[in-house]
Amino acid sequence: MKVYFITFGCKVNIYETEAMKNTFRQNGYTISDSENGSDIFVINSCTVTSYSDKKIRQTIHRLRRNYPISVIVLTGCYPQAFSDEAGEIAEADIVTGTKNRKDICSLIEDYVSCKNKVVSICGHESAEKFEDMVNTGYTDKTRAFVKIQDGCNMFCSYCIIPYSRGRFRSKPMDRLKEEIRLLAENGYKEIVLVGINLSFYGVEYGLRLVDAIEAVCAVEGIERVRLGSLEPEVISDEDIRRMSEQKKLCPQFHLSLQSGCDRTLKEMNRRYTSSEYKELVEKLRNSFPDCSITTDIMVGFPGETEEDFCQSLEFVKLVEFSSAHIFPYSPRKGTPAAEMENQVPERVKTERAELMTQVTDLSKKKFLLSQVGNVYPVLFEKEKNDREHHGYTPNYTKVKILTENLEKSLRSRVFYVKIIGLENDYCLGDIVNYN
DSSP: OEEEEEEOSSHHHHHHHHHHHHHHHHTTOEEOSSSTTOSEEEEEEOOSSHHHHHHHHHHHHHHHHHOTTSEEEEEEHHHHHSHHHHHTOTTOSEEEOSSOGGGHHHHHHHHHHHOOOEEEOOOOOTTOOOOOOOOOOOTTOSEEEEEEEEOOOOOOTTOOHHHHHOSOEEOOHHHHHHHHHHHHHTTOOEEEEEETTGGGTTGGGTOOHHHHHHHHHTSTTOOEEEEOEEOGGGOOHHHHHHHHTOTTBOSEEEEOOBOSOHHHHHHHTOSOOHHHHHHHHHHHHHHSTTOEEEEEEEEOOTTOOHHHHHHHHHHHHHHOOSEEEEEEOOOOTTSGGGGOSSOOOHHHHHHHHHHHHHHHHHHHHHHHHHHTTOEEEEEEEEEOSSSEEEEEOTTOOEEEEEOOSOSSOOTTOEEEEEEEEEETTEEEEEESSOO
16 A cells, blocks of 8 residues: 655654654555555644644645545644544544554554544653654655654743643663664765754753764764754753764754743743843854854744834844744644733734844845855755756755766765855855865
C-alpha cells in the first residue's frame, strides 16, 4: 500500500514525519511522492494557531472529496491538544496524537480489518520518557533534522504547546550518538538539532544542550552542526564558551524574542527582559564573529499599546537581526491570553506587522551586504538546473552560484565561495576552489 505524508508546522514535525516514514517502510508500506494513487494519507498536524487548525481541517475535507476510498490518518499536536474536536472530524478515519505514533501501522491494520473509526489519543504524563523515534536518512537531502528534546514546562500565556506536547523530556545521549553515527554513514554532512524547547535539552539527566552539541560534533563524517530555535533565558556564559570551541557548530542562532517591550514580555510570561536578551546577543556576537542572529517577533499581543509596540520596534532596530519571522498574535483557545481583555483589532495587528517587517527587511539587507567580499565554505544542497546551484554558508546565508558544464554534481559537497553580490534575499557567489 502507498502512503502519502502531509506535514504542517515546525522542524520537529519534519523530523517526526521522516521517522514515521521509516516505520512504514519497515512494515512493508511504500512511501509515495504524489497524492495520486496513494492508499493512505498521514497528516502530521500543528496547532500553534487556530488558523493552522483550519488549514488542517480543510486539507482533510479536500482529501476525502478527491480520494473517497483512501484511509486518512490525522496525528500530531492538533488532536493531542483538542481531542474532542479532532475526533469529531468525520472524514478522518484514524485520529491519534503525539504519543503513540509508532503504533500507527497497527491502528491502520485495525481500521482496515473492521472499517470502524479509530480514535486513539493517550494523555501526556508528568514523568514520561522521550519517544524513541529514529530517522537514519532523508530522501535526496544533505541536511538532516534530529529531534533531541520534546515538551515544554514554561506555559507562555499565548501558547498551547505544553498541552499538546507534555513536559520536558530529552533523547538519551547514547541514542543520540547512535542516530548521528548512522546519519553520517548514510552520507549526511549537516545535522540540525531541534526540539520543542531545545535550550532545555538534558535537564532530567543533569545535562545541558552544549553536551549534545559536543557529542554530535565529535562524530566523524559530520561537517556541520546547526541549532534550531533557542529560548534565551537558559544560555549561560559557560555554554557560550564551550560552544565557541566547537569548530563544526554553525554560527547561526535563532533566539526567540516575541517582543522587545518588557511589559509585554511579562504579560506573555516570558522569562527574560529586553536588556537580558540584548546582552546575550552581544555575547554571542563577541564569541562568534560574523554570526547570524535570527528571531520570531509577535505583534498585537492583548493589551499591547502603541507605546509598547514602539518600544518593541525600537529594540528590534537596535539589535539588527539577520532575519526575522514577524507574525500577528492569534488567540489560541485554552490559553490565558485568549481570555485577556483589550484584544488588539486585526487592522492594527496588520499595520504593526507591516511596520515591523519593514524594519527587519532593512536589517536583513544590511547583514547580506556585510557578507559581500568574504569567502565562506558553502555546503551545496540544490541544483535548480545545469547553471544554477544553491547552498548555505555556516551562518546560514543562502548563496547562489552560476556555472556551466560542471563535470560532477555539487550536491552534498563543500566548496569555498567568494560572495560577490546580492539578489533578492540571498547572495551571489563564485567558487574559488572547484576541482
